[in-house]
Amino acid sequence: MSGIHVSTKINGDAVEFVCDVEETLLDVLRDKLGMTGSKEGCASGDCGACSVTVDGRLTCSCLMLGAEAEGHDIGTIEGIAKGTQLHPIQQKILDHAALQCGVCTPGFVVAAKALLEKNPDPTETEVRFWLAGNLCRCTGYDKIIRAVMDAAAEMRGQ
């Protein structure tokens, strides 16, 4: 099996890797690049734990081949805090105790950030529907939704 050579940008850094055709972007991130912040909950697009952005657009990294990343800009959970400075969504998740086990949290952070970039003032219903592809089994979503709404308000300067 010959590998495919892929050049991408991940969280702003140029990254090159060689992958098998069958490998998903999630496999590459976790197993090749040691970026284990993106989680595999299902490998079939159902749970959102593997959420990343591709050229700014929210995607499941398990539903994309590593090879498809060629020439694209990938954003992962590892790139969201700037050094020790948390993104407001991360901070609000902590403040609202919007995590229990935390395995879904990276996916929610990536997905919520993509939402607020597109829609800085979402209604609760909009937040709930946007995040419907992110499963959380621990929290019942209540505190997560509150955290995202609160982060949105803070980012709007309210």
Added chain:
Amino acid sequence: MRYESPQTIEAASALLASEAGLARILAGGTDLLVQLRSGMVEPDLVVDVKNIPTMTSIVEENGGYRIGAAVSSAVMNEHADLCAMWPGVMEGADLIGSTQVQGRATMVGNLCNCGPAADSVPGMVAANAIATIVGPNGRREVPVIDIPVAPGKSTLAKGEIVESVFLPAQVKRGGDAYLRFIPRTEMDIAVVGVGVNIELDDSGVCTHARVGLGAVAIKVLLVEDAAKALIGSKLDDAALDKMAAATSAACKPINDKRGTIEFRTKVAGVLAVRAVKIALERANKRASNGGEK
């Protein structure tokens, strides 16, 4: 397995045509990757069509829109004019999966996967969307309804690729709608899906109607009897009842993990009525806006 990412549709078609083993087109990959992962398909060649410019753009044409086959639903749903003209088709596509899935999934992938429950297909069928197909023998145009045959099986020949889908101009007093039934609010496969497109004359009489029906047979259906029940009426309750009965009668569902025969048959009629009511409201609104939006 090999991966190719050609720049033209002709090159893509040639790759597919010359592959001796199993070849698959990769658009958004939201069906294909799940199938690869589960071992359901084991292709020798995967041809990514997302780097082909004619397949990744939306262009206005004769008052309607030509949508490249590799355009993701998320991109399509950001096209305000397209959404205003064909809200039902766009909603059908928008119902596919999650926000994440939306970022990749295409209508044509939905169509060519040939699942009977494909959410964007009943709406396209109702709108009488036409697919442009490019293959080793050149281009041809085919109504969307003629592409799926059965789950995973289409009328496309070896080497053929759907390049785009054309949605014609909506008429002045026309409206469409798509409704599906799922047990949750999101992330479910349709148990029943109904797409309708209606046109009315100035007096409010229905002059044209198409009803597409999903998840109740081995493929998406065009229900002509349901359309007949509407045409010539003012979409009064009697006409709607008749249409609902025709819709239910067209169902040939199975009992499975997603629903029973009894349930699907009944709910198909219920949804059809609700969808027509929405389409009617849209048609009237469109007419009052002078045939726009």
Added chain:
Amino acid sequence: MARNPDADSAPAPKAVKTSTIEFDADKAKTFKVVGSRPPRPDGMDKVTGRARFGADMVMPGQLVGLILRSPHPHAVIVSIDTTAAEALSGVKSVITRDDFAENADHHDVLCNIMAREKALYEGHAIAAVAATSKAVARKALKLIKVDYQILPHVTDVDLAMAPDAPLLHADMITSGVTPAPTKPSNIAGRSEFGHGDVEAGFALADVIIERDFKTAATHQGYIEPHACVANVGADGMSELWCCTQGHFHVRQVCASLLGIDVSRLRVTASEIGGGFGGKTTVFIEPVALALSRKAGRPVKIAMSRDEVFKASGPTASSSMNVKIGVTKDGHITAGEGEFRYQGGAFAGAPADFGAMSAFACYALDNVKTVAYDVVTNRPKGAAYRAPGAPMSVYAVESVIAELAGEIGMDPIELRLKNAAREGTKSSYGPKFGSCGLVETLEAARDHPHYSAPLGPNQGRGVASGFWFNFGGETCSTLNINADGTVAIAVGTPDIGGSRAAMCIMAAEELGIPYERVRTIVADTSSLGYNDTTEGSRVTFSSGMAVIKASRKAVTEMCNRAAMIWDIPAEAVTWEDGHAKPSGANAGEFEPMSLAEIAATASKTGGPIAGHHEYNADGAGVSFGTHIVDTEVDPETGRVDILRYTVVQDAGKAIHPDYVEGQFQGGAVQGIGWALNEEYIYGEDGRLQNAGFLDYRMPVASDLPMIDTVIVEVPNPGHPYGVRGVGETGIVPPLAAIANGVSAAAGVRLTELPMSPPRVLKAIDDAKVAAQ
């Protein structure tokens, strides 16, 4: 209450050495840290993706392990041929059951993690390979030849109990029946609970309602699939990294299955991505160890989601009958129920817990419950949040709601009239101590939700629920660092913020800020044995160990201060984080802070620490009452949850955010169970929905906010009054929602899940019946 899920035989009675510290009402009035909501110690790592879960570990030279699983629900395994797989380049080891010795202590566990004689369910492990890559391992699995002789199967509990049912185990003789049956069956055990004379009780009733109920099997649905990395050295020294609720238990079972001393196996619990009871046992861990031992290299196994559904431990499905009698003025005269649970291919369905908790909310003179633990060709169940209780309580609370309607009494009033309280002889035997059911009912009744108006096609449901809660073997260590910070090690994996709760309790005891205390979950070589994180026991038991360890450290710090001041140790007290001289002849000294004592510790005798080991007793029972508003689409049977309120007794909420989180999470799992989640089997005995798409857990857009009311009736068996809170929250929702949907639909629903086809059929059948 919890039960070792891997104990095949009844556990030998332990010599009971328990220690409790009683509730201290005065201290509770002056809490400084308890009841606050500080950020959790592991929070930063979890929002940035740095936290390492089961599958995130990489060991040098690590191989990929994959498991071959039976496609058949029931088959004799005639032969397994692994030669071709072994010969494949890149394959480093292949194992079957033959690589494990027989094990009398853990016979069922062994048979479950690796089949040999028979495959008992679709997904049952048959063999495993370790290879240099996933692709090679996958190829190797395909090269293993298994010759099956297919047998008839059974997946339904009632069918499995029939005399002519396909038999899973030729030697299964029902326990708990005298005289013992002479023939084997699929009924592993029968148990019975209660008191009084139910027939006499029913004779006093004005209204009697008897109903049959069914619930489908559901899965805990944790988002993180089981994963582990095993590394067995040539000398047998082994390490195992895994996501588990109980790494000490994992060590015990794995060491036994591998035939090594426990001291040779060090198990580290990774961060755990949800468990809810499902990670209290072993599935892949012994397999990874056996593969590693054979290959001489570390082996990682991570289950796919499909494997999680097919081959981990879901909960039981049930079939039940409940009969309750009541007088016109609302006195329950008798309650009776039979609860038949199937728990998969081996004994252990929590039918007994179901039968015990069914009527626990009521003070009854006459009550009788009978439980049957039944085996079927499904994966062996594991615990799931209050194992066994949600189903039986669903049946009982549905009948209670119907009775309230029949006699025209408010359903909360009916419950209040008959509610269990302190001193009530419980339906399963013991007398209740102080408990908070009445308080939750009153709070629910007085909540604005309960009197809010409803629209058309809407219905309100109420139900109460109960869970025992559990203590168990626990130990922890607390070290006072030289800089005045404090490091705590506990042995109970943190599945929902318990490290924060430990820090809070230590900070409270020591009188220092929360930020100066850190808690870790120690590996199995660093601490004595700890029971698993289950039974809502951690904040209670580990918390009490931390409090005791803190007090020991305080005593030692007082000793050190006494030494420095040269006064008797008894003349020093601890106040607000400082040692202070006290009493007549103590003398005048400036109080010394914890940091000051710590800084000079090297000169006063060396490091200061406290530790505590015990078998915790006195976990207080917990009750909750839920209110839900539902709306039913009469044309499609679709149910919407419009509003939801959880009221539950927490004893004392150490960190209220995480208490609310437990309430909300439990309620939403209950919503899933009530409405759409289910294991769907085909005629072929295969699971048809082994993925999230068709298993249908609630997603964010399905739900409203989940309101919570924390009631605090202190547990007399804990110094701060803590009761477990983790499990009770999943008990009331099934019934509450069934009551709400039945009210909205105008017809009583008696089967879960209340999926749209089922609701629509009930509505349509009722219409036909009415005509």
